[in-house]
Amino acid sequence: MNDMTQTGRLADRKANKARKRENRKREIAQSAISALKLYGYARTTLRDIASQSEMSLGSLHYYFEDKDELLIYCVRQYKSEFARTISASVRGISNPDRIKTAFCTALAETISTEAELHRLWYDIRNQALFDQAFVPVVDEIEEQLIEMMNPIASERKAKELLYLRFDGAFRYLLQLSVSGRPRELEEMTEVLKAAAG
Structure with a gap:
């Protein structure tokens, strides 16, 4: 076996280990999101998350230094998926009015189906006003x-x-949705379309 083959195998092992670690972090994040949806950022502890993830607190610390790092990971993962979902909602549509309607409908649907996750985003965004780690x-x-x-605007300022x-x-x-006063999907879509101008 030559040095190049050995180096290649070591690189493959390292990449495989990194992939496994990242996959495990994603699994933990999904469990953490369940706890965070129930309790919110301020009231969720790492113990709650460890319990929800069915792992020890020490194991959780192996993957995430603290609750803030875990929350950042969760919100980053969720919001990336959210942006992909909204972008996909207008794929293949060329009419500007239909684009706006599809875009606003997709936004409204996520309020109905993922309110707790959006609440985490606003939680972390508010936290950034007090803690530089979130900025x-x-x-x-x-x-x-x-x-x-x-899909709706091309210039940066717009x-x-x-x-x-x-x-x-x-x-x-x-806010209306999480406080028990949700609007109908059509009404939310119309409000969002009005905001779009």
């Missing part, structure tokens, strides 16, 4: 959400303004 991930996710506006208008309407509709 980079909030900036990263907000950039992703601004770019999600591409995308930023559109994101701000959607964010206000979305948060308001989410």
Whole structure:
């Protein structure tokens, strides 16, 4: 066996180990999201998450340094999937009015089906006002959400303004939903379309 073969095998093992670790982190994040949806950021402890994940607290610490790192990982993972879902909702549509309707309908549907997850995003975003550890991930996710506006706006300033208008309407509709006063899907879609202008 030559040195190149040995080096290749070591690199493969290292890559495989990294892949397994990342897969395990994703599994833990899914369990953590369940606990975070129930209790919210402030009331969830690593013990709650470890219990939900059916693993020891020590094992949880092996993958995540603390609750903040785990929450950041969870929200980053969820919001990336959210952006892909919304972008996919307008794929193949060319009419601007239909794009706006499909986009707003997809946003409204996520309020109905994923309110607790959206609540985590607003939780971490608010936390960034008090804790600098959250600022980079909030900036990263907000950039992703601004770019999600591409089907409706092309210029940077227009995308930023559109994101701000959607964010206000979305948060308001989410608040109604989580406080037991949800609006119908059609009404939420109309509110979001009005925010889009």
